[in-house]
Amino acid sequence: MVLRYTAPKGTRDVLPSEAEIWQQLEGLFHSLAELYGYREIRTPIFERTELFLRGLGEVTDIVQKEMFTFTDRGGRSLTLRPELPAGTVRAFLEHNLAEEGPVCKFRYFGPAFRQERPQAGRYQQFTQYGVECFGSRDPASDAEVIDLAMAFLERAGLAAVELRLNSIGCPICRPAYRSRLLAYLTARVGELCPLCRERMEKNPLRILDCKSPSCRAVVAAAPLTVEHLCPACAEHFAAVKDYLTSLGRSFILAPHLVRGLDYYTNTVFEVVAPGLGAQDAVIGGGRYDGLIETCGGPPTPGVGFAGGLERLLLALAAAGAGPREKRVPLVFLAPLGAAPKELAVRLAHEMRTTGLRVDLDYRSRSLKAQLREADRQGARVVVILGEDELARGKAALKWLDGGGQEEIDLSVLVAYLREKTCSE
RNA sequence: GUGGGCGUAGUUCAGCUGGUCCAGAACGCCAGGUUGUGGCCCUGGAGGUCAUGGGUUCAAAUCCCAUCGCUCACCCCA
Numbered sequence: 001m002v003l004r005y006t007a008p009k010g011t012r013d014v015l016p017s018e019a020e021i022w023q024q025l026e027g028l029f030h031s032l033a034e035l036y037g038y039r040e041i042r043t044p045i046f047e048r049t050e051l052f053l054r055g056l057g058e059v060t061d062i063v064q065k066e067m068f069t070f071t072d073r074g075g076r077s078l079t080l081r082p083e084l085p086a087g088t089v090r091a092f093l094e095h096n097l098a099e100e101g102p103v104c105k106f107r108y109f110g111p112a113f114r115q116e117r118p119q120a121g122r123y124q125q126f127t128q129y130g131v132e133c134f135g136s137r138d139p140a141s142d143a144e145v146i147d148l149a150m151a152f153l154e155r156a157g158l159a160a161v162e163l164r165l166n167s168i169g170c171p172i173c174r175p176a177y178r179s180r181l182l183a184y185l186t187a188r189v190g191e192l193c194p195l196c197r198e199r200m201e202k203n204p205l206r207i208l209d210c211k212s213p214s215c216r217a218v219v220a221a222a223p224l225t226v227e228h229l230c231p232a233c234a235e236h237f238a239a240v241k242d243y244l245t246s247l248g249r250s251f252i253l254a255p256h257l258v259r260g261l262d263y264y265t266n267t268v269f270e271v272v273a274p275g276l277g278a279q280d281a282v283i284g285g286g287r288y289d290g291l292i293e294t295c296g297g298p299p300t301p302g303v304g305f306a307g308g309l310e311r312l313l314l315a316l317a318a319a320g321a322g323p324r325e326k327r328v329p330l331v332f333l334a335p336l337g338a339a340p341k342e343l344a345v346r347l348a349h350e351m352r353t354t355g356l357r358v359d360l361d362y363r364s365r366s367l368k369a370q371l372r373e374a375d376r377q378g379a380r381v382v383v384i385l386g387e388d389e390l391a392r393g394k395a396a397l398k399w400l401d402g403g404g405q406e407e408i409d410l411s412v413l414v415a416y417l418r419e420k421t422c423s424e
Numbered sequence: 425g426u427g428g429g430c431g432u433a434g435u436u437c438a439g440c441u442g443g444u445c446c447a448g449a450a451c452g453c454c455a456g457g458u459u460g461u462g463g464c465c466c467u468g469g470a471g472g473u474c475a476u477g478g479g480u481u482c483a484a485a486u487c488c489c490a491u492c493g494c495u496c497a498c499c500c501c502a
Contacts, residue, residue, distance in 0.1 A: 065499095116500075120497090121502080127502085211498090277497085284502065334461090367461055370461090371462035374462065376463095379462090386460060
């Protein structure tokens, strides 16, 4: 088979059979976030490049090698958003939404783009959903965000997940911790992988997260962030844990968890699911009290999480779980002959106008073929329109789930079908 | 950016130590078995330049090279 065109690398088509699950998950996310008070915000798919440089940090991998950047005809540098929080912050500041109240809570859902080699659970275009809570420093907000993330996964049908939690401190306690860590690592630098030796300069915290066995051995005895929090951070972290416990959300302390984006402070967490291969985090998030200021706004605390829908779908498939599909009952029209077909076309129009889901086969095939088609589509009932029935002003209704067959006057057909199929 | 695996019907795959393979199976699709009755069953049918290009050979889906594509992993993240 010679294909002239294929979808671009790292992108995928959501075919009709899958689109239904997408709709359900999207709907679930919106309705649940709504219950928690997070209102939807939709921002552009591309932004000025500088926004991401500032927001994400110039030394992050995303900025250094993963952005889809282009220049418009006016010579401005634009970038397809690699994540949604930056645009959300921009809109928050641009429209002075902070004026509407001390705490602003947003949810978002939409495509994001990163130019990197695709692999299981990682795409160049993926769908990011998440929430942001701006303006609250309260640990209860951290707990709320995490609770919402977990509730969403739970309701989506993903039961076996693991919530991993850590605190990486704030600008007050982190420098001190950082130098302690560096002192420890410098003594054993020879045992680190080449990559981590480079990290010593740029981002030593990331070494804690390295998967290389030799680094893990070094890191096992390294000082931990949680042991060097300032009193405020320690208190905050303790409160987050207490809140989570009282909400019935169990978690696993992950002292080596550090997230790859510069803007995180205090709480960081991720939710991992089994069966996902190397990319097993379905949701990641945390607190980022410095982000809004970095983007040019007033000092404003924030917490949030972001998840990838494609990854969630993979996890659901691996777990053999997922939301149940619930479709509107289908009425299938099966005309036999020219005159009945003409009537069927008009009937279908009328029925659809009244809200019935109706389909028919225009190919004028045998009744057997039409019934097979109805069955294939999962129809609830077939309306058989033959010359005989029409002559008597009637139609035959065949209920496909074993309910038998009956004749109904054409004059009351639509009302009858509505009553029978729209009641549940 | 680096490394491994793979590209055969709509789908999942078999065939790959070269020769009844100008290629098979299952599922799906179409039709018949029931001159107007689905799902199960039976029968038949359609559907593939074996990713593309080149090479080796009397002979290549099968060996070699290149290109393209997919995939997994590293890096990093959703």
